Amino acid sequence: MTVMRKTGEHCSAADVRRALSALMPHLTSYWERPLRHYASFAHDVEKFHSKCCVRRHAMELLRGCIERAARRSGYKPQEARSASLQLVASPVLQTGPHCLLLIEPDAFYTHLFSLLGLNVHNREWYITYHASTVSFAEKAKKGPGWLWLEDEALNVFGLPRSRMDSFSICALNGPYRFALSNAKGDPAPNATAAGLLGELPSEEFASAADAIRAANQTLWHGKLPSPIKLLQLDDFDIADLVADHLDDAGSWMSAGFIEDGKAAESILHAMDRLNVGPWQGWVRRTTDLFWRMEKGRIVPLRLQDNALRAAAPSSFKVMFRPNSIAAALRQRAIVPSLYTVFLVTSILPGVRALGGCRQTIYYPLMRHLTAVGLEQSGNFDLLTELRGDDRPGLWGHRILKPAGGYPFQELFGDAPRPLSEYAEMHLVQSSGDLGSFTRDPIWAELWAHIAGGVATSGSVEWQLSGF
Numbered sequence: 001m002t003v004m005r006k007t008g009e010h011c012s013a014a015d016v017r018r019a020l021s022a023l024m025p026h027l028t029s030y031w032e033r034p035l036r037h038y039a040s041f042a043h044d045v046e047k048f049h050s051k052c053c054v055r056r057h058a059m060e061l062l063r064g065c066i067e068r069a070a071r072r073s074g075y076k077p078q079e080a081r082s083a084s085l086q087l088v089a090s091p092v093l094q095t096g097p098h099c100l101l102l103i104e105p106d107a108f109y110t111h112l113f114s115l116l117g118l119n120v121h122n123r124e125w126y127i128t129y130h131a132s133t134v135s136f137a138e139k140a141k142k143g144p145g146w147l148w149l150e151d152e153a154l155n156v157f158g159l160p161r162s163r164m165d166s167f168s169i170c171a172l173n174g175p176y177r178f179a180l181s182n183a184k185g186d187p188a189p190n191a192t193a194a195g196l197l198g199e200l201p202s203e204e205f206a207s208a209a210d211a212i213r214a215a216n217q218t219l220w221h222g223k224l225p226s227p228i229k230l231l232q233l234d235d236f237d238i239a240d241l242v243a244d245h246l247d248d249a250g251s252w253m254s255a256g257f258i259e260d261g262k263a264a265e266s267i268l269h270a271m272d273r274l275n276v277g278p279w280q281g282w283v284r285r286t287t288d289l290f291w292r293m294e295k296g297r298i299v300p301l302r303l304q305d306n307a308l309r310a311a312a313p314s315s316f317k318v319m320f321r322p323n324s325i326a327a328a329l330r331q332r333a334i335v336p337s338l339y340t341v342f343l344v345t346s347i348l349p350g351v352r353a354l355g356g357c358r359q360t361i362y363y364p365l366m367r368h369l370t371a372v373g374l375e376q377s378g379n380f381d382l383l384t385e386l387r388g389d390d391r392p393g394l395w396g397h398r399i400l401k402p403a404g405g406y407p408f409q410e411l412f413g414d415a416p417r418p419l420s421e422y423a424e425m426h427l428v429q430s431s432g433d434l435g436s437f438t439r440d441p442i443w444a445e446l447w448a449h450i451a452g453g454v455a456t457s458g459s460v461e462w463q464l465s466g467f
Contacts, residue, residue: 011444016437017428019447020360020395027395035400035430036116036423042394043117045352048088052381054252058245058348063087065241066127069233073217083125083231090121091351094128095342095359096397099169099209099234100144101156102216102224103196108407109400114354116423118228125229129345132170132209132234133291133298133335136163144169144212147180149192149408154180157208158187163296169212170235171296172332175204176211192408199223209234223411238341239329245344246326253344254322256377261306261320263373264289267339268303270372274365278449281442282362283339283369290325290334292316298335308334342366348382350389354396357436357443363393400425401432 011019021028030038050056063084070080087093094114097107111126118126136145141153145164148154155164158179167173178200180193188194201218205211213232220230245253257263271285287300292310301308303320310316318328328334336344342363346353347370353363367386374383386392400422410416422430437443 010438010441011447013434013438015447016434016443019443019450022450024360024395026391031428032426034423035113035425035427036120038399038427039113039117039423040120041117042352042354042396043090043092043114043121043123045090045092046390048091048350050350050385052385054379054382055348055350055385057248057251058344059088059091059350061241061244061248062345062349062351064244065233065237066231068240069237070231072237073213073231075229075231079229083127083229086123086125087127087351090123091349092127093345093351093353094126094396095131095346095353096356097128097130098134098138098144099130099132099212101147101212102219103407103411104147105401105405105407106398108410109402109405110397112419112422113396113400115226115228115419119226119419123228125231127231127233129233129238129341131338131341132207132236133168133338135166136169136208137165144208149180149196150190152182152190152193154182154189154193156180157211158185167296168293168298169208170335171208171293172206173296174206174208174210176206176208177202177204178211178215195412196408209236219411233345235335235341236332238345239332239335241344242336242340243326243329246322246329249322252348252377252379252382256379257373258320258322258325260377263377264303264320266376267369267373270369271339274369278446279361279365281445282358283365287337289337289340290329291337292334293332301334339366339369343370346392347386350385350392352391353393355393356395356397357434357440359393359397360395361446367392398431398436399427400430401435402430403432 017031048059066084066087067080070083071077097110100107102108114126134144136159137143145156145159146153147156156178157176158181178197179187180197181187182189188197199219199222200215205214213234216232217230245251246258248254268285268288271283274283275281288303288308290301290308292299292301294314294316299310299314301310306320308318308320318324318334342353345351347367355363371383371386
C-alpha cells in the first residue's frame, strides 16, 4: 500500500534519517559517531584499477581535464600532474555545492567537511566540481549572485534584476566585477562587506563563474589555514572533457553513445519511464543531454531526427554526430547537462561523487540510466564493473551545518572555531535540522513511498545503481 502525503506536507528530520538509512544502510552506524569518522569513510576509496578499456580511457581523459583545469588555475605543470595522480590514487570528487563564493555558508561548511576527510587520508588536493549552469538568483536573494553579510543581502556583482533571474553565471557575456552592493546600489555598505571586497580580485572577468573561481582561489590560499590545494572544475572544463571523448572515434561515448544514437535514445526513454512511479521528478528530462548557450541563457535542446534542436523561435540545431557536438562544445555553443557531467566525471571513470540531498537519489538513478545505455550498446564489461562499484555516490554536502555558522568569522575573525571541534561533533548533531531535506516536498513524497514499502534499497533501480 502506498502512503501518500498531502500537497505541501513536509517530512521531519527523523523521517529523513530513517529514509537515508533505508536507502544507504552504511549511514546507520555513523549518526552517533564523530563527524571525522564519516568524513574519513567518504574519502576512503581504493586506488583506481580497472580491466575495462572504456573505464581506463575515461579516467585517462579525466586526468587530462584535471591537469588543464589546474594549469588554468595557476598551478605549475608538475603540480597539475600531482592532482591528476591523486585522482587515480583516491578517485573521489566533491560535487555538492554549486558555483558559490567560498564564504557562502552552503559551500563553506561542505568544504570544511571535505577537508576533514582529506586530512585523515593525508591528501594534497581537494578536487571539486561546481555546477555553473545556474542563474545568479536560484531563489529569493539566494544563489551565486547574492551574499548575506551582517543580515543584509548583497548583490555580489551589482547586477540589475533583469540580469539576475535568468542569466547563467557561466555565460561569457561580461565583464563582471565584484561589487557587494546593497538594494540602494551602494558598494560594500558595511564594514564586513568592505573588508571582504578588499580581499577579492579587483579585475574584470568574462563570466561570473570565472570571477567566483578566482575569488575562491584567493580566499582559499590567503585565509584558510590548510596546506591542501583547491582545484575547481566548472561546466566549461567538463564541456572540453566531453569533446575529448567525442574526438576519439574509438571511445564508447563517440561510437557507442552518440554515433549509433540508439544508446542515447534508450537512456532518454528510460528517463521518461522513471518519471512515472516512486522515482518521479528525481531525474527530469529538462533537456536532452546538452544545453544550448544563447545570449547568456541556457536553453533546452531536444533530440529529434538525429539532431539536437532548440525550440522556436530559436533556429539552433546541431547534428547528433560526435564531430558536430564536439565542435559545438568547444565553441561554447552548448554545454553538458547534469547527466552528461556525471557520465564523464564519475560514472564512466569510476570516481566516487559526494553530493547533496537530491543527488543522493538522482545520482544512482543516473547510473541506472547508464546501465540501460550500456546494455543497448552491448558493452557488458563496463556494465559488470558498474554493478560492482563500491558506494559510487555518497551524501557529502550539507553534512556540516553548524547552528549560527558564520563563515566570515571563520575566515576573518580573531578566534575562528578550529576544525577539530567540528570533527568531534556527532553526525546527527553536525547535520542540524536537515532543512534542505525536510523543506523539499519531493523528499516528503519519497519518505511516504519508503514507509509504504514502495521504494526501498532492494528496488531494481537501486540494485543497478551500485548501492
